[in-house]
Amino acid sequence: MTDANKHNTSPAPQPQPQPSDGQPQGEEVPVDNLLGLKLLVVSMGVLLVVAAITFVILLVVKSNEPEETVPAPVTTIGQTGENVPAVQLSLEPGEEIVDMVLDGRNLALHLKTADGERILIIDPYTSDHRAVIDIARD
Secondary structure, three states: OOHHHHHOOOOOOOOOOOOHHHOOOOOOOOHHHHHHHHHHHHHHHHHHHHHHHHHHHHHHHHHHOOOOOOOOOOOOOOOOHHHOOOOOOOOOOOOEEEEEEEEOOEEEEEEEOOOOEEEEEEEOOOOEEEEEEEEOOO
16 A cells, blocks of 8 residues: 555545436435324224224124014905806815915815825816825825
8 A cells, every 4th residue: 555545544435325217305204203103004903903803793793683574465366256266176085185285277285085195286267187196105
């Protein structure tokens, strides 16, 4: 080293940061302002967790409540005049009607006899016997 270099004790110049894209450098934000933002974010997160837990609890409580059942409205369709079907059904001695269902143009009669059970399907408008189903029990 030369004597000139030994006597030069000034530090090397630090490069200055250059603004990128021609925009000015932002100001330094004090830490105190960031502390308020951090507290706000944490408190909002806690509120979201509390709201989610409350929602789950209310959902469980609501699902365990008995449901109020409202009876379905009953509508009655009646026919008057000559369009009313009239069917005469002769039952054998010991036969009785256990159940009956009307589905469109079919009337299903569940008959219990001394020999067993059977289902008789008739058309009440024409008195035609559509089917007879014998039910055998072992």
